[in-house]
Amino acid sequence: MAVTLVATLALSSAALAQDEGVERDYQIPLPEAPEGEVTFTPPHERDLPDNQYGDMVRKGRDLFVDTQSLRGEYVFNDQNCANCHLDAGRLANSAPMWASFGVYPAYRGKNDKVNTLAERIQGCFTYSMNGTPPPTGSEPLVAMQTYLHWMSTGAPINESLPGRGYPALEEAEQAPDRARGAEVYAAQCAVCHGDQGQGQKVGERQVFPPLWGDGAYNWGAGMHRVNTAANFIKANMPLGKPYSLSDQQAWDVAAFINSHERPQDPRRRTLDTLEETDATFHSHHGFYGDEIDGRRLGDHADFGENPRPLDG
Numbered sequence: 001m002a003v004t005l006v007a008t009l010a011l012s013s014a015a016l017a018q019d020e021g022v023e024r025d026y027q028i029p030l031p032e033a034p035e036g037e038v039t040f041t042p043p044h045e046r047d048l049p050d051n052q053y054g055d056m057v058r059k060g061r062d063l064f065v066d067t068q069s070l071r072g073e074y075v076f077n078d079q080n081c082a083n084c085h086l087d088a089g090r091l092a093n094s095a096p097m098w099a100s101f102g103v104y105p106a107y108r109g110k111n112d113k114v115n116t117l118a119e120r121i122q123g124c125f126t127y128s129m130n131g132t133p134p135p136t137g138s139e140p141l142v143a144m145q146t147y148l149h150w151m152s153t154g155a156p157i158n159e160s161l162p163g164r165g166y167p168a169l170e171e172a173e174q175a176p177d178r179a180r181g182a183e184v185y186a187a188q189c190a191v192c193h194g195d196q197g198q199g200q201k202v203g204e205r206q207v208f209p210p211l212w213g214d215g216a217y218n219w220g221a222g223m224h225r226v227n228t229a230a231n232f233i234k235a236n237m238p239l240g241k242p243y244s245l246s247d248q249q250a251w252d253v254a255a256f257i258n259s260h261e262r263p264q265d266p267r268r269r270t271l272d273t274l275e276e277t278d279a280t281f282h283s284h285h286g287f288y289g290d291e292i293d294g295r296r297l298g299d300h301a302d303f304g305e306n307p308r309p310l311d312g
């Protein structure tokens, strides 16, 4: 029985693949944005309908740009979703939300299973927001899903659109270097993000996000990977001057930022030692567990403000 079912499934997906003339495994990865011109345009907010759907979209948009309104409940650092998904999630090459709705459910190596869109959003809460994800079906999550759904109006299903994710840089010519990165940082980033990476506030409002320390993304977040940060930085930073850094500068400054302390990887809770956490979850390009200036990064029990990372 099981064999027949598998065979039937294999046959029907083979037929689908044949129809399109491409082999596909339905496991579209991130972060590579496919080559090609960005042609998709999300709808305008002024065209939102004045009904319950429209209200839910507006609520999702508000939460996306002011995620701090969920501080203390679901968010435990100084971030808003729009810090890393610019222009309220509309900007191409800044992991835009219109390119993500149609590609979930999708397999993710990060947790080795098929993730729904809700789970993908919850992932950014756990790591990028150092938070506790809103439960499936709760209003904040439904609002965000509705916002993403609306933004994707007219986008194809199960196609990775040009402009998705952050465009992948070529390997650096010279190995990314923290000391060179510190110079780039001082000259081009510190003015907004602060000389201690602490960001900047005007009154209570965070205007420039912190890049390390307790207010930043934690050690489990995609952005702590040197390659992901380099890709993001090249296409999006310094703010207002995209693509102005050389590839080498983007790699170097990403290495500099990501070799600073930040809240512990919440998955550390599930394992006994730093070594185990490093070996299980960090086989990628990052500094977690490395010795820098005589101290091992991630060798602490500081989960930032989050009182209950992972265990609810």
Ligand code: HEC
Residues within 6 Å of the ligand: 030, 031, 064, 067, 079, 080, 081, 082, 083, 084, 085, 095, 096, 097, 099, 100, 103, 120, 121, 124, 125, 128, 129, 144, 164, 165, 217, 221, 222, 223, 228
């Ligand atoms: C500190 C930066 C950061 C913040 C803040 C952040 N994200 Fe992300 N997000 C990323 C990165 C990096 C990726 C993808 C790259 C990866 O997974 O390696 C991503 C991917 C995603 C994706 C999948 C995109 C795709 O095309 O597959 C969704 C959906 C998403 N984020 C939603 C959110 C939401 C909603 C919030 C706020 C609750 C948020 N993110 C906050 C960095 C961030």
Ligand code: HEC
Residues within 6 Å of the ligand: 079, 082, 083, 084, 086, 087, 184, 185, 188, 189, 190, 191, 192, 193, 207, 208, 209, 210, 211, 216, 217, 223, 229, 232, 233, 237, 238, 239, 245, 253, 254
């Ligand atoms: C003019 C001010 C400004 C400058 C200069 C600037 N940034 Fe940013 N940066 C921002 C703002 C604002 C955001 C959040 C995005 C938004 O709100 O549009 C941001 C977001 C980020 C993020 C997203 C991660 C997070 O934790 O939120 C990174 C990484 C980053 N900047 C790195 C850099 C680097 C590296 C440089 C220097 C090469 C730089 N920035 C220069 C203003 C600036």
